[in-house]
Amino acid sequence: MQLYNTLSAEERAILIDDAGKQRLTLSFYAYAHLQNPTQFRNELFLAWNPLDVLGRIYVANEGINAQLSLPADHFYAFKDTIEKYEFMNGIRLNVAVEHDDYSFLKLTIKVRDKIVADGLEDETFDVTNIGIHLKAKEFNKLVEDPNTIVVDMRNHYESEIGHFTNAIKPDVDTFRESLPIIENQLSEHKQDKNLLMYCTGGIRCEKASAYFKHKGFENVYQLEGGIIEYTRQVKAEGLESKFIGKNFVFDHRLGERITDDIVSQCHQCGKPCDVHTNCVNEGCHLLFIQCEECKTAMEGCCSTECVTIIHLPEEEQKAVRRGIKNGNKIFKKGKSDVLIFKNNIETHAAFKTVGPKIIRIKTPKINKIYLGKAVHYFPKSGIGQFLIEENELELGDIILIKGSTTGEQELILSEMFVNEIDSKRAVLGETVTFKIPFRIRLSDKLFKVLE
Incomplete structure (x- = not known):
């Protein structure tokens, strides 16, 4: 009985090519009280593997968080597999704005302590006691209310390429960092302000809404379905998009465009740019924003040091990687000292509400x-x-x-x-x-x- 992925990413890409099927990229989450997450995890793998579902899924005692892709013609069969569980009956599936057949190349389902790490040890905190959900039209209306404080519950590397206008964007690397910061900064407004939160697909601000209610905030709201569902409703209903720029996503695309606004800059030269990349040096893999000119000049690297390393023989590169302590540089999210422009220009001060100048870049029309x-x-x-x-x-x-x-x-x-x-x-x-x-x-x- 197969319970784990057995193919490499390269082998899976070839199978996707050979199948020739259009794939859908989607995400969903559900908070619930699960007694046996390991059994639940195994049941999902056995149901999804035959349907060619690929993705990154976390399950825990508090529920499920899933980002995945599947062949479009398997959609309804997949939906049947999740709706057999009562807590996922009628669940909203956030279908991606842009589809990519290669967004995921493995089916990975992991059992975690929590589906969203929050660093909390408070047993009296009920994650299911959430705030009020708002659809796009309602969200737009409440944003205009002067008594509303809009808070981006995502990390700094997500909000830097796209955000709602006038939103507070905490300068944090993780969700768990943002909770005490926001609570402290807004402690005087627990009764007199509307606390309106948003994130990518809704899962983080749903937990945050329960947390802030637990902490005494009275008027707590969240964007239902997050930026993904908001964008779908804006397009379907012809609404004004108050979100500008790109929505950061956690697959190889690293972002999907929502509007033509460029709200960020290349971290190496400062030119308007909102394209994230990972340093090609395997011992670094730093996530940062890099324009095409810098990508060419720096060979996809974040620093001259990494350029030097990628030209070493493979065995020497491995020796260098063995000498790097985990967490010192590897997989850092765009805060390295080597990013000269980012570190000389303050673009992400905590709770900075006025972002960089918005620049609209128009591509010359090709006949x-x-x-x-x-x-x-x-x-x-x-x-x-x-x-x-x-x-x-x-x-x-x-x-x-x-x-x-x-x-x-x-x-x-x-x-x-x-x-x-x-x-x-x-x-x-x-x-x-x-x-x-x-x-x-x-x-x-x-x-x-x-x-």
């Missing part, structure tokens, strides 16, 4: 015509395959591959195979394959650029 859609990607050979649905394609054409994760990539077509035969021209209904220096997704579209 193009639609050709077709991606149907396959061969990772080992770096070859993309597309179905021509409109117009024609010829050798020498400038093409544009566009997708939510891929971005916009231009290439000059110098070689291609049409229906697996070397050819110079592809027309409606034919399948064309050619080499590409990056991974494509099945949601990507193919265009021809017109000069």
Whole structure:
């Protein structure tokens, strides 16, 4: 009986490519009183593994917290597996704003002490005694009330690339740090102010709402479903988005765009940028914001020291990694001294309500015509395959591959195979394959650029 993931990320990516199915990325959580989280964990793995569910899931005595992806055609079968549990009957599933077939490449379900680490040892604290949930329209209305204090319950590296206007953004690395800070700073407003909180999907501000009620705050509200559900409702109902920038997500995408506003800067040069990356030095892996120019100049590294290290032979790199104490530098979230611009410009003082100047970057419009859609990607050979649905394609054409994760990539077509035969021209209904220096997704579209 298989109860754990047995495939590597590379092997799983190949299987996803071969399956050729569109996948959904979604998240959900539920607070409950579970008597046997280990048994619950094993039941979930046995139910989800056959459905090709991949993701990062935590279960504990206080409930479940899940971020995952699954084939779109398995959605209803998956929903049946969770709604068999009474506490998840009718549960809201937060479907991602942007989908990526490779957002998760393993199914990992772990039993934890808590689904959200809070550092609390208070047995009188009831996590299910929560505040009032607000939908997007109600949230927007309460934000305008002068008696409302809006608090971002996320960490500094999340709020720096996107946030609600005029929100308080505590300069913290973890959720557990934020609770006493907020309680202390707002202690004089337990009765006279509306405490309105938000986070990515709702799980952190749900626990925070119960905590602040426990601490005597009377008017406690939270954004139902977090930023993810807020964005969906804003689009569906044609509302004004009071969230600006990008929403940080905890998969390889590291963010999904909500508005065109750029509210942060490159941590190395200060240019407008909201693209997080991890330092390519495996002994560092620092999370920070890096623009394309700095990425090229620094070879994806956070410092000249790391650039030097990545050019060492692999055995020497391993020796260097063995000498680094865990927690000293590895996996730090953007607060290293090597980030010159971030540390010289105060962008995240505790409870700073006025952020950096918002800059709107408009991409020059490219004159193009639609050709077709991606149907396959061969990772080992770096070859993309597309179905021509409109117009024609010829050798020498400038093409544009566009997708939510891929971005916009231009290439000059110098070689291609049409229906697996070397050819110079592809027309409606034919399948064309050619080499590409990056991974494509099945949601990507193919265009021809017109000069």
